[in-house]
Amino acid sequence: MSVIGIDFGNDGCYIAVARQGGIETIANDYSLRSTPSCVAFGEKNRVLGVAAKNQMTTNMKNTIHSFKRMLGRQFRDPKVQAEISSFPFRVVELPDRGVGIVVQYLNEEQIFTPIQITAMLFSKLKLTAEQALGIKVNDVVIGVPCYFTDAERRAMLDAAVTAGLNVLRLFNETTATALAYGIYKQDLPGPEEKPRNVVFVDCGNSNIQVSVVAFNKGKLKMLATSADANLGGRDFDRLMAHHFAMEFKSKYKIDATGNPRAWLRLCTEVEKLKKQMSANSTDLPINIECFMDDKDVSAKLNRATMEEMAAPLLKRVESTLQHCLQDSSLKLDDISSVEIVGGSTRIPAIKLLIEKVFNKVPSTTLNQDEAVARGCALQCAMLSPAFKVREFSVTDVQPYSIRLVWQDESGQEGDMEVFPKNHQVPFSKMLTFYRREPFTLQAQYTVPSTFPDPIIGHYTVENVAPGPEGECQKVKVKVRVNLHGLFTVASASLTEKRETTEESQEIMETEDKQDKASTDGPVNNQDSKVENHSTPAEEGSQQEKMETEKSTETPTPTKVTKNEGNEKKGKKVLKTVELPIKEVIKSLNAADLNSLVERESQMVQADKLENDRINAKNAVEEYVYDVRSRIYDDLEQYISPSDREKLSHQLEDTETWLYEEGEDCNKQVYLDKLAELKKQGEPIKGRRREREELPAAFESLLSSVQLARKATEQFNQGDEKYNHLDGAQVEKVEKVIVEKQEWVDKNLGVITATALHVDLPITSSQVRSEKSSFDALVNPIINKPKPKPKVEEPPPAEKKEGDKAEGEQPNGPKINGQEQEQSNEKPTEPMDVD
Ligand SMILES: Nc1ncnc2c1ncn2[C@@H]1O[C@H](COP(=O)(O)OP(=O)(O)OP(=O)(O)O)[C@@H](O)[C@H]1O
Numbered sequence: 001m002s003v004i005g006i007d008f009g010n011d012g013c014y015i016a017v018a019r020q021g022g023i024e025t026i027a028n029d030y031s032l033r034s035t036p037s038c039v040a041f042g043e044k045n046r047v048l049g050v051a052a053k054n055q056m057t058t059n060m061k062n063t064i065h066s067f068k069r070m071l072g073r074q075f076r077d078p079k080v081q082a083e084i085s086s087f088p089f090r091v092v093e094l095p096d097r098g099v100g101i102v103v104q105y106l107n108e109e110q111i112f113t114p115i116q117i118t119a120m121l122f123s124k125l126k127l128t129a130e131q132a133l134g135i136k137v138n139d140v141v142i143g144v145p146c147y148f149t150d151a152e153r154r155a156m157l158d159a160a161v162t163a164g165l166n167v168l169r170l171f172n173e174t175t176a177t178a179l180a181y182g183i184y185k186q187d188l189p190g191p192e193e194k195p196r197n198v199v200f201v202d203c204g205n206s207n208i209q210v211s212v213v214a215f216n217k218g219k220l221k222m223l224a225t226s227a228d229a230n231l232g233g234r235d236f237d238r239l240m241a242h243h244f245a246m247e248f249k250s251k252y253k254i255d256a257t258g259n260p261r262a263w264l265r266l267c268t269e270v271e272k273l274k275k276q277m278s279a280n281s282t283d284l285p286i287n288i289e290c291f292m293d294d295k296d297v298s299a300k301l302n303r304a305t306m307e308e309m310a311a312p313l314l315k316r317v318e319s320t321l322q323h324c325l326q327d328s329s330l331k332l333d334d335i336s337s338v339e340i341v342g343g344s345t346r347i348p349a350i351k352l353l354i355e356k357v358f359n360k361v362p363s364t365t366l367n368q369d370e371a372v373a374r375g376c377a378l379q380c381a382m383l384s385p386a387f388k389v390r391e392f393s394v395t396d397v398q399p400y401s402i403r404l405v406w407q408d409e410s411g412q413e414g415d416m417e418v419f420p421k422n423h424q425v426p427f428s429k430m431l432t433f434y435r436r437e438p439f440t441l442q443a444q445y446t447v448p449s450t451f452p453d454p455i456i457g458h459y460t461v462e463n464v465a466p467g468p469e470g471e472c473q474k475v476k477v478k479v480r481v482n483l484h485g486l487f488t489v490a491s492a493s494l495t496e497k498r499e500t501t502e503e504s505q506e507i508m509e510t511e512d513k514q515d516k517a518s519t520d521g522p523v524n525n526q527d528s529k530v531e532n533h534s535t536p537a538e539e540g541s542q543q544e545k546m547e548t549e550k551s552t553e554t555p556t557p558t559k560v561t562k563n564e565g566n567e568k569k570g571k572k573v574l575k576t577v578e579l580p581i582k583e584v585i586k587s588l589n590a591a592d593l594n595s596l597v598e599r600e601s602q603m604v605q606a607d608k609l610e611n612d613r614i615n616a617k618n619a620v621e622e623y624v625y626d627v628r629s630r631i632y633d634d635l636e637q638y639i640s641p642s643d644r645e646k647l648s649h650q651l652e653d654t655e656t657w658l659y660e661e662g663e664d665c666n667k668q669v670y671l672d673k674l675a676e677l678k679k680q681g682e683p684i685k686g687r688r689r690e691r692e693e694l695p696a697a698f699e700s701l702l703s704s705v706q707l708a709r710k711a712t713e714q715f716n717q718g719d720e721k722y723n724h725l726d727g728a729q730v731e732k733v734e735k736v737i738v739e740k741q742e743w744v745d746k747n748l749g750v751i752t753a754t755a756l757h758v759d760l761p762i763t764s765s766q767v768r769s770e771k772s773s774f775d776a777l778v779n780p781i782i783n784k785p786k787p788k789p790k791v792e793e794p795p796p797a798e799k800k801e802g803d804k805a806e807g808e809q810p811n812g813p814k815i816n817g818q819e820q821e822q823s824n825e826k827p828t829e830p831m832d833v834d
């Protein structure tokens, strides 16, 4: 069972795995731990991760990036529009108002959604993990920005499902970082002591997230989070790129802002410069050859000038830091340290701001790039039944306040805030409504929200009908923010009054069970702990508010127990009936999701076939290069001059073929071509190999013969070592020795007489098998063990009282009681102990 954590960053992804020895990050096929969040399309296949980024400048229109920022959003969303304005690829509005990314794939125009593109990247990460671990990967925990809305989270889950991943939890990146920090800390204050408050700042490629977390032994509690979803390293890149573009415009009369390829190259170079700037404050050069109109460009910039330009960005960093501090209601003195993660916290100006706001030098206890993935892997291990992890409770918060809106029976709108901002999650609340007919609840983010469409979903509680006397029914609705941070209406139930009979008692029992089952659904213990602990108080307060709506015919609940009364009729009991809920949410329906899953798996299969085809082609090319250079080098003597010339022509023809009609064949054609070449090339390599291996094989055989000969000679000289051997058997050995020596001499002669480019009549494996059969025949004879000499039993008269005392056996070592006992039992065989 896989225990994997994924940090899907806007710039790059990290995969971490929990193993018995701890958490490790996984390297991809380029031996890199970061896999760029890039997906590219070609004529024959998709190109994913590192390979996609590498071909970006030559295939700009079909290389997709920054798609994480479009997940769960509509085309007209200002955030999407802002992204599109900087994309070199085409994005269109889909009939459902969603985002469609247009690419040329398999020689035709195709449109994919951000969910599909994300799924493609996830498929790549899944494959990377599977190749590294050698097992199938399904269960994962994926990091999400803490500010992600319901729609964005649902889109992320849909993408994961499309890629065949089973998400045990969408885990806020801030919380993942905090977990990766806290679980290894041995010196946290005790559970009842004042917690240790730590600030975490994660500034990545496109966002900054800040959190304040309270740690006690065995637990962490998120106190507050704040974020700027549109501020990260790429904004510094763009700022500098714009600066240089202006400089080049006046210096070289070229405008990079209007040329997507030049702009992309400039951004790439500028990012490198920015990283150098984090370590150097001096003037740093930027040089790009053939930048535009065949002109080489160069310029300089230093850190101080960059910081001046970036003042507005830095101001926003500062206000995000301050927001979090305010939301946490902590004083500076309450904060014990500030930890930084994310690539852009390496920018010195950002570090200084952190120090200024929190009055502490930021520390880098965690691996800045891998902390989120590691925290996710830890969480996956905690949720996985296959893994045992140190107990550590995680209490998270949700970023926006959520309210419910409904219409009462008279059509009046009612609303209430169910989960305020920074309310702990996962969490459930029970609300009570008094209704005669089905009703709809609308969940929405309290305006103003960072999401243009504040509506989370509509939930219609069905099958509500008036009571027997036309009165309102008491409907309990359980609302919940679950482990993924998704709002749900988890259940709705109606309490009916019934006359008891034996049957109704059975119903009560079933009802009990259902109730238990519906308490939590598929969530972990930690979740239920939170809920059980806090629900009653919440339920009371919610009920109070909701009951302003209630009808006057409120039924009073009567508590009923199973053994209540012996009468079979006439007793009033309450029966709980689960009500169906119809929801309209921003998530794909099952049929659409299934078709995405199928499409993705077809594309994965097609990529695999194309990969195999390319590998087969590369194998032909590699063979050509390998043999062609070696027949004039180490293989030269093992092929006759005329054959060498013939083979050389064949190799050259194959190389030409690869670039012409053989450029684009199917896999079998390449396999056949390789087989054809190998028919010529392998015998040459084989002859060389044999000439190398034969001496060692003969040496080994001769050494066996030599040993056997020595043994027979010693036997014939009456050596005491061999005087137990049987003479007839020894004669047999002598005969085989002679035969084998003749065989060796004959074959060595043949080998010497054979030219190097001619196949030998004898192979090294034949020689090795000759040695084996020789050893099998000879060794049992000459290595026959000597019989044990008989030892006289000491006369009983010599035994004295006390001879049995420990340690006084003449030849037996003093081992333990048992050994002692044995040697006492067998006094005649003391030699055996030696
Ligand atoms: N030494 C450095 N100095 C300045 N910036 C750096 C340095 N190293 C990396 N970066 C920047 O960090 C960013 C990448 O950071 P990170 O990997 O944390 O982002 P991400 O997780 O992919 O994105 P996000 O968190 O926004 O989704 C890039 O913009 C990169 O240029």
Ligand SMILES: [Mg+2]
Binding pocket: 008, 009, 010, 173, 204, 205, 342, 372
């Ligand atoms: Mg990140």
